[in-house]
Amino acid sequence: MTAITSILGAISKQQFLAEYWQKKPLLVRNAIANFEAPIDADELAGLALEEEVESRIVVEQDWRLQHGPFSEETFANLPSEKWTLLVQAVDLWVPEVAELLGKFDFLPQWRIDDIMVSYAADGGSVGPHFDYYDVFLLQGAGQRRWQIGGPCDANCPILTNTDLKILKDFEPLEEWILEPGDMLYLPPKIAHHGVAIGECTTFSVGFRAPAVSEMLDDLATELLSGIDLPNHLIDPPLTTAMADQRITAAHIASVRELLKETLDNEKLLGEWFAQYMTRPKYPQYVDMTGESRSAILDDSSSFTNGEKD
């Protein structure tokens, strides 16, 4: 009988969640034994020709970022080295890639965003950078050298002459060469830099981590669209001394109180959040992708593709 092995290797799922998830990087050698990438470079380039598929090409020479869909001509005119093709949400278009998601059953499924697959020519990279989401970087075909640095945030200087957010000062602290089936887990904000050694493909399992501003925007839209919230701004106790252009701390406190009261609504927040996190990545293509996302609130309301059942 063959033992069923976890994608975390020798680390148990419980240990991973307690010690690594959103805390520190983990390299897993041979996360998938004898891994054969479920999509190859030609198939990936084929996807990037499709209008419905979100793809990008990064050329290192001038850190130029191009958005797909691409044409055969685009590929014919690329340099022989140091470029990368990135295709988003390949799991939605290729069932064999979607199957990989089954290996991440130790995490809330509604947190998963997509599997991005990248192909890099020799020396290709997207530059040293950091992301705000967790990611598992599973090596497909070929080799890639991953270097990681320390934690970064919006204050870390980035290059100004490109649309890419490339770190100006990247100091690698550790590095590994990943072989097919090896996997590197990175928590949010860790600086990283992956350079292809020869041609290679990498499968990036990324997680949904909306910014607070995005969540507030969406929640506000939800509130505007239906639920009647009768509360309006009210004054703190006024004195005649407040009858001028100053906004007092007492006024700010009453605004804060009003906003907190609005958010302090379990049902409103839960239902909005469940719908928000189960919204399809590409709502306009659900008929083609069959994208299905669901979540169940602990009060047992269930949500599918952003709708309440």
Ligand SMILES: [Mn+2]
């Ligand atoms: Mn990254």
